[in-house]
Amino acid sequence: MNPALPAVTGAQSLRTTLRVLGWTGLGLIAVAVSLSDFLASAPPDAAAIGPLLTPPSESFKFGTDILGRNMLSETLHGLSASVRLAVPAALIALLFGTLFGSVAARLPVLVSLTLRWLLGILAALPALLLAILIIALTARGWASLAAGLSAAPLAFVRGFDRASVQARAVHSEYARATGISSATLLRRDLVYEFSGTLSASAARALAAVTIILSTASFLGFGAEPPHRDLGLMIAAAKTYYLHAWWTAAFPALTLMILILFARLAAGLDEGERP
Amino acid sequence: MIRSRRLLDIKDLKVSRAGVIELDGVSLTLDAGEALVILGEGSSGKDALLRILGNFSERGQEATGTLQFGNGEARPAHKRGRPNIRIAYLASARVAPLNPYASVVSQLTRIVALGLSVPGASAREDLRIALERFATAPPFAALSKKPGELRDDELAWAMLAAAVAQTPDLLIADHAFSGLTPTAVAALAGALTDAQKRQGFALAYFAEALQTAAHLRCRMIVLRRGKVIEEGDFEKLAGGQSHAYTRTLFKALPRLSAAAALRGNTRGEPLLQVQGLDLSAHRKKRASARDAISFELRRGAALALVGEEGSGRHALVRALLGLQRFAHGRVVLDQVDMGILSAAMTSRLRRRIAFVTGSDAALDPRMTLWDTVDEPLRAHLRLPRDMIAGYRETALKRVGLASHDAKRAVATLSGFDKRRLQVARAIVSAPFLCVIDEPLRGLDAFAQSIMIELLTELRKQEGPAFLLITADMRVAQALADDAMIFKQGKLVERGPLTEILRAAKDDETKRLLAAAAPRRTMELQAVVELASAVTESPKPKVPLSVSPDELDPPILLDEPIADDVSPGEERENAVTESPG
Numbered sequence: 001m002n003p004a005l006p007a008v009t010g011a012q013s014l015r016t017t018l019r020v021l022g023w024t025g026l027g028l029i030a031v032a033v034s035l036s037d038f039l040a041s042a043p044p045d046a047a048a049i050g051p052l053l054t055p056p057s058e059s060f061k062f063g064t065d066i067l068g069r070n071m072l073s074e075t076l077h078g079l080s081a082s083v084r085l086a087v088p089a090a091l092i093a094l095l096f097g098t099l100f101g102s103v104a105a106r107l108p109v110l111v112s113l114t115l116r117w118l119l120g121i122l123a124a125l126p127a128l129l130l131a132i133l134i135i136a137l138t139a140r141g142w143a144s145l146a147a148g149l150s151a152a153p154l155a156f157v158r159g160f161d162r163a164s165v166q167a168r169a170v171h172s173e174y175a176r177a178t179g180i181s182s183a184t185l186l187r188r189d190l191v192y193e194f195s196g197t198l199s200a201s202a203a204r205a206l207a208a209v210t211i212i213l214s215t216a217s218f219l220g221f222g223a224e225p226p227h228r229d230l231g232l233m234i235a236a237a238k239t240y241y242l243h244a245w246w247t248a249a250f251p252a253l254t255l256m257i258l259i260l261f262a263r264l265a266a267g268l269d270e271g272e273r274p
Numbered sequence: 275m276i277r278s279r280r281l282l283d284i285k286d287l288k289v290s291r292a293g294v295i296e297l298d299g300v301s302l303t304l305d306a307g308e309a310l311v312i313l314g315e316g317s318s319g320k321d322a323l324l325r326i327l328g329n330f331s332e333r334g335q336e337a338t339g340t341l342q343f344g345n346g347e348a349r350p351a352h353k354r355g356r357p358n359i360r361i362a363y364l365a366s367a368r369v370a371p372l373n374p375y376a377s378v379v380s381q382l383t384r385i386v387a388l389g390l391s392v393p394g395a396s397a398r399e400d401l402r403i404a405l406e407r408f409a410t411a412p413p414f415a416a417l418s419k420k421p422g423e424l425r426d427d428e429l430a431w432a433m434l435a436a437a438v439a440q441t442p443d444l445l446i447a448d449h450a451f452s453g454l455t456p457t458a459v460a461a462l463a464g465a466l467t468d469a470q471k472r473q474g475f476a477l478a479y480f481a482e483a484l485q486t487a488a489h490l491r492c493r494m495i496v497l498r499r500g501k502v503i504e505e506g507d508f509e510k511l512a513g514g515q516s517h518a519y520t521r522t523l524f525k526a527l528p529r530l531s532a533a534a535a536l537r538g539n540t541r542g543e544p545l546l547q548v549q550g551l552d553l554s555a556h557r558k559k560r561a562s563a564r565d566a567i568s569f570e571l572r573r574g575a576a577l578a579l580v581g582e583e584g585s586g587r588h589a590l591v592r593a594l595l596g597l598q599r600f601a602h603g604r605v606v607l608d609q610v611d612m613g614i615l616s617a618a619m620t621s622r623l624r625r626r627i628a629f630v631t632g633s634d635a636a637l638d639p640r641m642t643l644w645d646t647v648d649e650p651l652r653a654h655l656r657l658p659r660d661m662i663a664g665y666r667e668t669a670l671k672r673v674g675l676a677s678h679d680a681k682r683a684v685a686t687l688s689g690f691d692k693r694r695l696q697v698a699r700a701i702v703s704a705p706f707l708c709v710i711d712e713p714l715r716g717l718d719a720f721a722q723s724i725m726i727e728l729l730t731e732l733r734k735q736e737g738p739a740f741l742l743i744t745a746d747m748r749v750a751q752a753l754a755d756d757a758m759i760f761k762q763g764k765l766v767e768r769g770p771l772t773e774i775l776r777a778a779k780d781d782e783t784k785r786l787l788a789a790a791a792p793r794r795t796m797e798l799q800a801v802v803e804l805a806s807a808v809t810e811s812p813k814p815k816v817p818l819s820v821s822p823d824e825l826d827p828p829i830l831l832d833e834p835i836a837d838d839v840s841p842g843e844e845r846e847n848a849v850t851e852s853p854g
Contacts, residue, residue: 170635177595178703179625184653192640 015267022203022264029083029258036080040073044081045226053244063246065237074233075250081229082214082258085144085222089209090202092148097155098201102194104156105163106186116160123153131212135221143222147209155205162197163189203265210259230255279345281306281359281444281476282327287339287351289322289500291332296322298500299339306443309470309477311487311508313523314497315718316688320480323497327446327478328363329354344443362389362442362475367429368453368716372421378429379417382436389440397439404439408465411435425583427458434462438469445470447479451486453716455582455745456789463489482718484523496520523719542572544606545706545739551593551603566603567765569758573706576733576740578750578771580786581760587743589763591709594741595627596620608706625654627707628700628738630729632715634692637699639685643678646695650703669701673728690721697728701736708738714749726752747790751775759783 032039042049047067056063062071104115122130130150135143166172166189175185194201216222217231225232233251241248282304289297297319304310314320325332326341331354342348343357365371372381379398387397402414411431412424421429430451437445447466451459463486470477481487487494487508494511496504496519504517511520550566567590571577579587592598594605596612605612612620629636637646647666651657657665670676673694684692693713700708713729714722730753733740742754750757751771758768759782767780778784 166638166640169638170633171638173597174629174631174636175638176621177597177624177709178627178629178650179621179623180649180653181621184649188638188641192638196640 018264019200019267022261022266023199025257025261026203026206026265029079029261032076033080033083036076040070040076042070042073044074044077045069045228046073053240053247055244056246062250063244065244065247066240071246071250074228075230075254078228078230078233078251079254079258081223081227082210082231082255085147085213085229086206086210089144089148089151089213090205092145093151093155093205093209094198094202096149097152097205098159099194100152101156101159101161102163102189103186105160105167106182106189112160112164116157119153119156119160123157125153127151127154127208127212128215131216132219132221135216140224143213143216147212147216147222150212151205151208154208155201159194159201162193166193200266200269203262204269207259207262207266210255210262214255230258279306280304280342281308281344282478283340283342283348284326284351285340285342285348287323287326287337287341289319289326289335289337289351291322291336292334295500297326300497300500300502302495302502304444304476304478306476307470307474309467309479309490309492311479311481311490311492311494312497313481313484313487313494313719315482315720317499318497319500320497322500324446324448324480326351327361329357359443360389360440361444361446362437362440364433364437364445364447364450366449366452367426367433370421371433372429374420374422376420377418378421378424378432379414381421382417382432385436386439389442400439401436405432405435407469408435410461411465427454427462427583430454430458430462431465434466434469438473441473442475444476444478447477449480449482452482456485456747457582457745457785459486460489460789466490483714483722484719496523519720522723525723542574544570545573545575545608546571546594546741547604547606548594549604549606551590551600551605569768571707571739571741574733574737574739575756576742576754578742578744578754578757579760580744580747580750580757581782582745584762585760586763587760588711590760591711591741591743595624595709625650626703626705627709628703628705630693630696630700630708630710630713632693632712634689634716637684637692637695639683641684642681643675643684643687643695644680646684647698647702650699654703665702666698669698672701672731673698674724689716690718690725693717693721693725694728697725697732700738701732704736705738707741708732709741709743710753711743712745712749713742713753714746729753745786747775747786759786 037043047069049070050060050064050068052064052068053066054060054064060070060072062075065071065074101119104112106112107115127150130153131143131146134146134149138146167185172185213222214229214231214234217229218235220235223229223232228236230251234248234255237244237247237251280303282302284300284302287297287300288295300319300323302310312320312323322335325335326337337351339351340348341351343361344359346358349355372378379401382401383394383398386392386401387394390397390400392400405411405414405417408431412428416424416428417432424432434450437447451462454462466477467490469475477490477492479486479490491508494504494506494508495502496511496517498519504511504520506516510516512524514521514524516524547570549568551568552566569577579590581587589598593600594607594612596605596607596615596617607623608626610623612623615623641649644666647669648662651662651665667676670678675691675694675698678687678691684695687695710729713725717725726749729740732738733753740754742750744750755771756769757771757774759766759774759780761780761782767774767778767783774783775787778787
């Protein structure tokens with residue numbers, strides 16, 4: 001053992017274990033999503049597959065809903081729809097949030113502070129309101145873009161603050177004193193800071209946009225009926241979940257598992273804290 | 275009268291941790307009132323000894339051997355137990371041992387109260403009395419500040435007072451004065467020795483370098499790889515009749531000697547010309563000629579800026595490199611006036627400036643080892659990959675880091691490795707000016723001697739001019755030819771180092787010299803006399819202020835440009851008043 005290497009503490013190894021667990025879970029979900037058409041016994045939105053509102057049984061593992069749809073295959077299709085909406089949204093949040101934030105910290109002081117100020121105001125707004133606002137202002141079908149853009153301000157603030165700590169660090173000053181340009185310093189940030197934390201940032205963004213998208217869908221602003229996502233399924237179940245619990249519980253549980261794995265993959269790092 | 279009695283008796287101590295043997299059969303004794311310096315590198319096992327003495331155990335640690343405090347029972351080293359003597363612990367101010375959010379006085383009072391088992395008010399009084407006994411310590415009122423607001427040496431004084439106030443039987447000092455300036459170390463070590471004589475406690479001083487040991491002048495043991503390789507008095511060990519390793523350690527403590535010849539510096543067209551630079555940029559009015567600085571640094575010359583912390587050396591360097599605006603004066607770097615250049619152009623000019631600093635934060639901790647060395651080449655020049663690899667290889671070989679893993683992050687390197695990496699980065703950037711800032715700070719003795727060698731080699735091979743910032747005259751002498759002495763933002767003396775060592779004029783210079791040559795000031799005088807007699811130096815001892823031209827130094831002692839002061843008056847002001 002090299003004494004110069006810092007010892008791996010218990011907390012660090014626990015975090016690594018959790019992240020591996022999270023990414024494994026996300027991998028399994030990705031497999032389930034890509035195979036959802038084969039795994040599901042019924043096509044999406046296929047009504048009258050069985051009797052109405054039957055509780056979970058041998059033939060219908062998750063039961064059936066008010067229209068006689070198989071809840072198991074509906075949940076799989078719903079998960080698929082949720083993930084297909086959330087992944088592009090997470091990429092948008094990553095690009096316009098974390099990456100833009102890391103770059104903006106190295107811009108000239110006046111520009112970078114103005115950007116930080118503006119996006120700081122946007123980050124203070126609830127992301128869901130922002131998403132609904134963007135959806136209301138654009139055509140329907142842009143829910144992914146709206147969710148990505150509404151999650152971006154927080155990611156921007158986070159990326160910006162991380163990078164500006166580095167920009168103010170002593171080693172940056174020494175680098176400038178030996179004529180190293182801002183472009184080279186930016187390269188350092190991108191190579192070491194951004195790419196090093198890329199997987200965690202992506203998972204964090206995935207968790208954030210999934211919550212935004214499902215809530216928006218629940219309120220009727222997100223996914224559109226032929227392609228029901230989990231949020232919309234829960235919304236559809238809200239009139240009779242008191243006596244047919246399975247219609248709401250299984251989609252909700254699936255949604256929770258998706259968000260939990262994304263959070264674990266991010267190392268249980270709260271997105272709200274910079 | 276203190277009875278001489280055995281205070282500490284360690285027999286055949288063996289400590290291993292996670293399979294690594296840290297101490298391998300160490301026995302040592304310490305009598306009441308005795309002082310002992312335990313010297314060793316980071317891997318020498320002194321940390322394990324410190325843990326055993328301090329009753330801390332580490333996970334995975336196995337210890338055999340016995341430990342006896344005072345006239346108590348000898349207990350096996352692996353058992354923890356309360357010693358029956360009073361032990362005080364003195365930490366180094368550099369490792370930030372105190373809570374940054376509470377005042378120094380409240381924390382130290384609690385330590386004293388716990389050590390003495392007395393109420394807080396009484397402990398506070400003890401602390402005050404102990405502090406006020408030290409003539410050069412900061413006032414007691416200053417201790418109501420938070421640790422971050424005090425300088426390192428002020429904090430060291432406060433902690434020394436707290437340790438002494440506990441009236442210990444044994445004081446364990448854990449690298450307590452390392453990294454402080456020589457004047458501070460001299461004063462603190464003097465105070466510690468006085469307190470020890472007065473109170474009769476035993477002292478175990480753990481040290482990585484000889485700077486403090488040179489002031490304590492007591493029995494020393496040298497630890498290396500878990501074994502005691504040498505034991506004896508400082509004088510005996512310094513005398514050269516010692517283990518080869520010990521001799522290497524002593525080499526790192528260069529002795530001041532005025533006998534060294536002026537190194538040739540005829541290469542020189544000027545690299546850096548400074549005229550009437552006024553550092554008090556924030557002040558509206560123009561500073562008097564006394565504060566304006568003018569000098570010239572030729573190519574390949576080495577100039578030391580010597581002074582205490584906060585004496586304006588860093589401000590000067592920042593101004594020279596165009597990192598800080600200054601109100602008046604002119605700086606010409608490599609024939610270009612820095613004042614008329616745009617920010618982008620000064621940045622281009624700075625590409626051929628390298629830094630080697632005592633601050634470990636100077637390198638980006640995220641970067642890998644190879645990337646750190648490559649960066650100046652990649653950022654400034656368009657070179658093919660194999661050429662970059664060749665330069666990197668050569669540089670890393672020269673500093674002895676070639677065998678390290680290329681992908682290791684700088685954050686995981688040791689302090690000495692980081693320091694050497696800075697030198698490698700300097701080598702590849704082919705600098706014309708190297709700014710070297712306290713290069714030995716925090717290094718152990720062995721590393722110090724290697725560092726001096728590396729820097730000397732750098733100067734010989736790449737031939738950059740050196741601008742050395744230090745508080746230690748010995749470092750200045752080892753690496754520079756000329757010196758400018760600063761005190762509280764003012765230049766008080768300047769000239770070739772040989773001249774300054776021969777005949778220092780300003781009180782500040784004398785103070786710095788005395789701190790760098792502990793108890794050898796008289797000896798030094800003798801050496802100087804002898805040297806000047808032997809080499810029959812034709813150079814008369816002219817005061818610098820009278821005829822600077824005769825000295826022919828690489829720094830031309832230009833006068834500051836000032837229209838309203840006549841040259842005669844100004845020369846008196848600008849150089850120094852002769853103190854005798």
